[in-house]
Amino acid sequence: MKAVRYKSGEVEANILFLLVAMFFLTSSFFIDPGNYPAWSSAKIVPILLSSVMVICSASSLMDAIRKRQVTKTTENVFQVKVLAYIGVFFVYIGALFLLPFWLASAAFLLFSFLYWKSLPLVKAMVASAAVVAVSLTLFSKVFYITF
Amino acid sequence: MKKVFRVVSVLCSLTILMTGGLTSARAADYPERLVTAIVPFAPGGSTDIMARTIATLAEAHLKQSVVVKNVSGGNGSIGAKEALDKKADGYTILITAENLASYRVMGVSPLSFNDYDPIILLARGVPVIVTKPESQWKTVNDLIKSTTQKPGEVKIATTGPTGVSGIVATILGAKFNMVPFKSEGEIITAVLGGHTDVATVGLLSVADYIKAGKLKVLAVVNDKKLPNHPDWAALGEAMPEYGKHLPWGPFYGVWVKKGMPADVVAKLKDSFSKAAADPKFSEFVAKNELLPMNLMGADALKFANDFTSKTTWLLFDGGAAQKSPAEFGIPRL
Amino acid sequence: MEHLLYIALLTAAGTLAGILVGAIPGLSATMAVAILVSLTYGWDVTSALAVIMGIYQGAVFGGSITACLINIPGAPSSVITTLDGYPLAKRGEGGIAIGWACTESFLGGLIGILALWIGTPLIARIAIGFAPQDYFLLAIFGILLVGSFAEGSFGKAMFTASLGIVMGLIGLDLITGMPRLTFGSDLLVKGVDLVTAILGLFGLSEVLFQLYQNSSAHVIQRVGRVVPPLNLLVKYLPLTLRTSSIGILIGALPGVGGPIASLMAYDHAKRTVKNPSSPFGEGAYEGVVASESANNAAIGGAIIPMLTLGIPGDAVTAVIIGAFQIHGLRPGPMLMAETPELFNMIVLSLLFATFFFLIFGILLIKPFIKLVSIPQNILLPPIIFITVIGAYAINSSLIDVAWMSFFGILGFVFKLYKFPIPPMVLGLVLGPLIDETFRRTMISYRGNFGDLLGAIAVSPISLSVVALMGVTFYMMLRKPGKATSK
Numbered sequence: 001m002k003a004v005r006y007k008s009g010e011v012e013a014n015i016l017f018l019l020v021a022m023f024f025l026t027s028s029f030f031i032d033p034g035n036y037p038a039w040s041s042a043k044i045v046p047i048l049l050s051s052v053m054v055i056c057s058a059s060s061l062m063d064a065i066r067k068r069q070v071t072k073t074t075e076n077v078f079q080v081k082v083l084a085y086i087g088v089f090f091v092y093i094g095a096l097f098l099l100p101f102w103l104a105s106a107a108f109l110l111f112s113f114l115y116w117k118s119l120p121l122v123k124a125m126v127a128s129a130a131v132v133a134v135s136l137t138l139f140s141k142v143f144y145i146t147f
Numbered sequence: 148m149k150k151v152f153r154v155v156s157v158l159c160s161l162t163i164l165m166t167g168g169l170t171s172a173r174a175a176d177y178p179e180r181l182v183t184a185i186v187p188f189a190p191g192g193s194t195d196i197m198a199r200t201i202a203t204l205a206e207a208h209l210k211q212s213v214v215v216k217n218v219s220g221g222n223g224s225i226g227a228k229e230a231l232d233k234k235a236d237g238y239t240i241l242i243t244a245e246n247l248a249s250y251r252v253m254g255v256s257p258l259s260f261n262d263y264d265p266i267i268l269l270a271r272g273v274p275v276i277v278t279k280p281e282s283q284w285k286t287v288n289d290l291i292k293s294t295t296q297k298p299g300e301v302k303i304a305t306t307g308p309t310g311v312s313g314i315v316a317t318i319l320g321a322k323f324n325m326v327p328f329k330s331e332g333e334i335i336t337a338v339l340g341g342h343t344d345v346a347t348v349g350l351l352s353v354a355d356y357i358k359a360g361k362l363k364v365l366a367v368v369n370d371k372k373l374p375n376h377p378d379w380a381a382l383g384e385a386m387p388e389y390g391k392h393l394p395w396g397p398f399y400g401v402w403v404k405k406g407m408p409a410d411v412v413a414k415l416k417d418s419f420s421k422a423a424a425d426p427k428f429s430e431f432v433a434k435n436e437l438l439p440m441n442l443m444g445a446d447a448l449k450f451a452n453d454f455t456s457k458t459t460w461l462l463f464d465g466g467a468a469q470k471s472p473a474e475f476g477i478p479r480l
Numbered sequence: 481m482e483h484l485l486y487i488a489l490l491t492a493a494g495t496l497a498g499i500l501v502g503a504i505p506g507l508s509a510t511m512a513v514a515i516l517v518s519l520t521y522g523w524d525v526t527s528a529l530a531v532i533m534g535i536y537q538g539a540v541f542g543g544s545i546t547a548c549l550i551n552i553p554g555a556p557s558s559v560i561t562t563l564d565g566y567p568l569a570k571r572g573e574g575g576i577a578i579g580w581a582c583t584e585s586f587l588g589g590l591i592g593i594l595a596l597w598i599g600t601p602l603i604a605r606i607a608i609g610f611a612p613q614d615y616f617l618l619a620i621f622g623i624l625l626v627g628s629f630a631e632g633s634f635g636k637a638m639f640t641a642s643l644g645i646v647m648g649l650i651g652l653d654l655i656t657g658m659p660r661l662t663f664g665s666d667l668l669v670k671g672v673d674l675v676t677a678i679l680g681l682f683g684l685s686e687v688l689f690q691l692y693q694n695s696s697a698h699v700i701q702r703v704g705r706v707v708p709p710l711n712l713l714v715k716y717l718p719l720t721l722r723t724s725s726i727g728i729l730i731g732a733l734p735g736v737g738g739p740i741a742s743l744m745a746y747d748h749a750k751r752t753v754k755n756p757s758s759p760f761g762e763g764a765y766e767g768v769v770a771s772e773s774a775n776n777a778a779i780g781g782a783i784i785p786m787l788t789l790g791i792p793g794d795a796v797t798a799v800i801i802g803a804f805q806i807h808g809l810r811p812g813p814m815l816m817a818e819t820p821e822l823f824n825m826i827v828l829s830l831l832f833a834t835f836f837f838l839i840f841g842i843l844l845i846k847p848f849i850k851l852v853s854i855p856q857n858i859l860l861p862p863i864i865f866i867t868v869i870g871a872y873a874i875n876s877s878l879i880d881v882a883w884m885s886f887f888g889i890l891g892f893v894f895k896l897y898k899f900p901i902p903p904m905v906l907g908l909v910l911g912p913l914i915d916e917t918f919r920r921t922m923i924s925y926r927g928n929f930g931d932l933l934g935a936i937a938v939s940p941i942s943l944s945v946v947a948l949m950g951v952t953f954y955m956m957l958r959k960p961g962k963a964t965s966k
Contacts, residue, residue: 010897017639024646027661032254034656035308035466040922042653042660045915049642056639063633064897077896082692086889089864093885096878105868112861116691189514189798196805217514218875220670222652228666253657255669302924309657326612326924327655329916332791333734339789340608342924352790355812434808469658 006064006071008078014061021057025050084121107132177411178211183239184401187226187246189219193272193349193435197399198242200431201269204422209414215242222246222309224256231262231404237411240266241402248455249309252462252477254469260455263402264412265447267419270437271398274315274368275379277353278345279338280360287366287385290345294322302326302343304334308467311397312347314458315368317465318392338362349397350436369394375436391480392457398440400447416443456480487530487825491832494531496840498538498833503546503554503848505683506870508675509539510795517803525807525822530829532803536796537589537833540738540776541841544581548768549574549852550863552683556674557738557775559905560746562682564760564767571763572701575849579706580765581772582841583713584720588773589834591724592731592780597827599728600816603781604788607732609941612924613932615733616917617945622740622910624952625747626903636899644907645914647672654912655919667879674908676871676880680887681894681901683867687860688892701853706845712765719749719766720773727774731781737794738775738782739909745774751955779830787811787823 028050033041092108110128115121186198195217202213218226223246230241241263250256276287284290294301303323305312312334316325326343328334331352337343339361347368356362367373370383370393383393401419403412422428423441432439442450459472460479472479494516501512512535520528543555548565561581568577595603626641646661651671653660662668723745730741749760749770756764778794785791790811792798804811809819816823852859871884894901925932936942 007896013893013897020643021639024643024661027663028646031660032469032656032658034653034658036656036919036923037927039927040655040919042656042658045918046646046649046661049645049911049914053639053642053646056635056642059635060633060639060899063635077692079692081694082688085691086688086892089885093882096881101872101878105865109861109865112864113858116857116861118857189802195802199806220651222657225670249657255652255657255659256666299926307654307657313657324923324926326920327916328920329654330791332789336608336734336785336789336791337612340611342611351810355790355810355814359812359814359817467657 005073005075006068007075010064011061011068014057014064018054018057018061021050021053025054085115088115088121088125103132103136177237177408177414178209180211180238182209182211182213182237184213184215184242185226185230185239186215186217186242187219187223187229188244189217193351193397194223194242194244194399196435197269201242201401201419201422201428204425204428205418208418208421213240222250222255224250224258227258228256230402231258233404235404235406235408237403237407237415239404240415241404242399243402244399245397245454245458246309248451248458249462249468251475252459252468252470252472253309259475260402260448260451262405264405264407265443265451266401266403266412266415267423268398268400268440268442268447268450269423270432270439271394272311272349272351272396272435272437273373273394274311274347274396275350275353276315276345276347276365276368276382277338277357277362278365279341280363282344282363284345284365286380287382290365291319291386294320298322299324301345304328304337304343304346306331306334308462308465311349313467314395314461315347317461317467318368318389318395335362354436368396373438375433392461395454395457398450398454400451453480487526487829488832490527490530491534491829492836494534495538495833495836496534497531498535498540499542499545499837499840499844501535502539502542502544502558504870505546505552505554505866506675506679506873508555509536510799511874512539513796513799513803517799517806520803525804525809526825528803528807529822529826530832532800533826533829534833534836536779536800537776537830538837538840539796540779541582541585541589541772541837544585544768544772545578545844545848548577548581549848550859551686552863552867553678555738556678556905556909557742557778558771559678559682559739559902560742560771561768561775563746563771563902564758564762564764567758567761567763568765568768569701569852573763574701574852575706575845576708576765577763577768578841578845578848580708580768582838582845583708584716584769584772585776585841586834586838587713587717587720588724588727588776589779589830589837591721591773592728592777593827593830593834594780595728595777596780596783596830600784600788603728603732603784606729606941607734607785608789609939610733611935611939611942612917612920613936614939614941614945615736615913616921617936617942617949618733618736619910619914619917621945621949621952622743622906623914624949625743626906626910637903640894640899640901641903641907641910644904645911648908648911649915654916655923672908673874673880673883674905675874676883677887677908678905679867679870680884680889681891681905683863683870684884684888685891685895685901687864687867688888689895690856690860692892692896701849706849707842708765716766716769719753719769722752723749723770723774724777727777728781730774731778731794732784734785734791736913737909738778739906741778741781742771742775743906745770747952751952776834783826783830787815787826790815 028043028046031043033043095104107128110131111124114124114127184198184202186195188194198215202215206213218229223243230239233239247260250258301323303316303325305316305325305327307313307327316323331348334346334348338346353362357364364379366380366382366385368382372381383390456477457480459477462468463472501507513532516531539555540557543553543558544561547553547558547561549569551562551566553559553562565577650661650668659669726745727741730736730744749766753766756766758764760767782794782797786797792801801811868881871880874880891901
């Protein structure tokens with residue numbers, strides 16, 4: 001038998017998916033059916049398919065629980081490096097709503113390069129923000145180019 | 148030389164596509180820069196083609212480029228919303244069809260024609276009721292008679308309850324089995340393939356099929372016969388009991404967000420009415436089987452309000468609407 | 481003669497633009513054609529059509545380049561190509577994968593054009609014969625296939641597929657005209673954009689997953705021979721013919737299009753090829769052959785209903801119909817009779833485009849390979865950048881960027897726990913199709929199952945689809961190990 005490796009958080013992720021499926025199932029029942037009988041109303045397909053979704057996610061959750069019981073080696077998936085990067089990505093998406101699109105994107109691109117070159121998180125953030133800020137000032141004050 | 152230029156321009160447009168395009172300017176005397184015309188439907192649709200034609204003609208009078216921007220989705224409500232989100236400075240206009248009338252009662256969006264000022268209502272289309280040539284029905288009266296004898300047996304293809312054909316089917320009475328399709332093209336295939344018995348479609352979409360003898364006209368949904376097609380019966384004349392709803396059909400107009408400066412509105416009205424008077428536009432209207440309207444100011448508002456009343460009450464009485472028009476203070480005509 | 485050369489030149493420019501647009505995730509053929517429609521407003525119609533056909537053919541091939549090299553399909557029709565194309569690239573055979581994609585797209589394109597040229601009346605008649613219930617049966621068939629091909633368990637594949645379907649239903653319901661599953665939000669009325677979902681699920685999630693795996697060692701790509709050897713091409717020719725026929729037929733059905741065509745072709749290849757070069761899903765040449773020949777053959781198919789009936793076979797042909805109308809032409813029954821030279825012009829432009837993308841494709845393979853040979857920590861940040869810009873470019877809306885990020889994180893979690901991603905994208909495509917066709921059928925027969933079954937029993941088209949489903953289902957049951965294990 002092949003060694004089954006359990007990844008941390010697998011059960012939790014499956015529970016989350018099951019909840020999502022159940023959420024869609026309940027919301028499907030509240031869809032306005034329109035002026036049509038049950039078989040052709042707006043709810044019918046969402047209800048059927050979210051039921052499939054509930055069944056499938058439940059079976060997948062069961063698999064995950066079984067795997068957690070039999071396995072001895074657990075692979076940790078929560079890497080700080082990845083989580084931190086996702087965090088900064090969300091900051092960037094938030095920043096898009098406040099800062100000009102290209103400016104925020106340039107800063108994030110620069111940050112990504114530095115971070116992937118294994119510079120520490122804070123250093124990479126400060127450096128990229130500084131480079132973008134300096135070049136922006138240069139462009140607007142020295143070359144009179146505004147964005 | 149011109150040919151080489153075209154090849155180059157294709158490559159350039161690709162570059163523009165990738166860089167997203169750049170615009171910058173300061174406002175002084177309207178219009179100082181590009182005017183964006185939002186079309187809330189996909190490129191290639193009837194509203195889009197209408198918008199591109201009138202925008203090109205209006206450019207000469209505005210002395211500025213008018214760029215058509217397609218913002219499709221939500222039955223046109225997404226683009227209509229975007230036109231309201233922009234500043235009321237005249238640099239964003241909305242060219243749209245009749246759909247704004249029904250958003251509120253269908254629960255799609257709180258928008259209506261009341262949120263905009265009309266610049267000009269350009270033209271309206273005429274729906275026709277068609278069937279296969281070998282069909283048992285000779286006239287629209289025959290068709291209606293069959294539906295009363297065998298309620299729910301006759302299949303009529305529509306583009307959903309709020310589409311032109313859905314509302315026309317409601318006008319005719321609810322004895323049909325209304326089978327919804329996605330587009331007028333699919334409706335035509337459904338009738339050609341014998342999957343439904345009749346269909347109501349915009350005249351333009353079926354004109355060639357009628358000419359080729361693959362479909363025949365039972366009636367045009369209008370109060371009077373069409374000048375170009377005097378041999379087709381008009382619904383309003385054949386069955387006067389439907390007269391109060393007619394004429395009904397899609398119409399195309401240019402709108403702006405409320406609260407524009409008066410000089411901007413005047414300039415737009417002037418440019419677009421001159422564009423609509425251009426013989427090229429009349430030719431376009433005739434070729435696309437439309438009827439010219441050229442309504443402005445109070446006339447345009449009255450038309451839009453009457454249209455909203457007719458449509459929303461038809462939807463509500465037919466059972467398709469989510470909310471009553473009375474909730475929004477829409478009077479019954 | 482001079483005119484012909486000029487048309488060829490325009491098609492070449494269009495094809496090159498198409499390949500690039502197709503290869504860059506987020507830029508789609510639909511967008512490019514829409515922009516060209518306004519650009520070519522003042523041109524004569526044959527010149528405009530030459531460029532548009534070039535873009536159309538080029539983009540469908542171009543989508544396979546990024547699908548093979550970085551696991552991000554540049555266009556929805558290349559989603560299936562990732563299944564075997566990307567494993568090939570991971571083995572260092574990225575160049576060969578694109579070589580296969582290119583030659584097979586070429587062959588599929590040629591077969592599609594041939595069908596367009598000689599089979600138009602017949603195929604148009606078959607397409608008209610498809611009743612609402614036949615579309616529904618076809619959509620159900622699609623769901624069955626989605627569940628069977630994916631890596632991971634059947635349950636996980638069905639979960640992502642049904643999640644895709646239900647999310648595909650968010651927005652305005654066509655049949656009632658009312659919003660559905662929008663939870664009262666204006667943002668959801670528009671529904672989920674397919675391109676946004678692909679950018680997130682494939683693009684962003686792939687970058688995050690690479691970061692997670694920390695695979696700084698990049699794969700050395702073999703750059704020697706990229707054009708597939710002739711004897712293999714001949715060997716796969718029967719397969720190409722079969723998958724291209726599937727592509728033509730599915731392409732000709734309005735609203736179905738390239739992604740489903742390549743899905744059905746891939747499944748067909750998987751069931752009929754006994755000894756693939758590698759197991760399917762692990763870099764089988766046959767997988768790339770099936771998917772790429774079918775999606776380019778679907779172009780010829782999609783143009784048939786467009787020209788004869790004025791009905792778009794997919795999103796791109798919908799825009800092309802608009803282009804016709806702008807030039808004062810009305811696609812429909814009179815078009816072929818009134819302007820036969822236009823039909824020949826379209827066939828010719830498509831033919832030119834097919835040869836051009838073969839040439840450009842083979843010339844471009846090596847530079848593209850060089851691109852993926854740069855180290856991961858330089859290559860991947862720009863990919864994130866591209867996904868963000870691609871999402872933004874669809875409607876110049878930040879909401880789409882937020883959606884893309886959501887799909888990116890979702891895709892990353894899916895990848896972590898081995899939930900297959902392609903079923904979700906296909907679910908987004910299939911969702912509205914299933915919903916509409918099922919309800920249309922039920923409305924049409926007024927909920928009467930007896931009438932419906934009677935109609936299916938007497939229609940040759942319905943019976944063939946049912947037979948096809950039966951055979952597939954039987955084969956799935958007979959070798960369950962093949963379909964669900966691993």
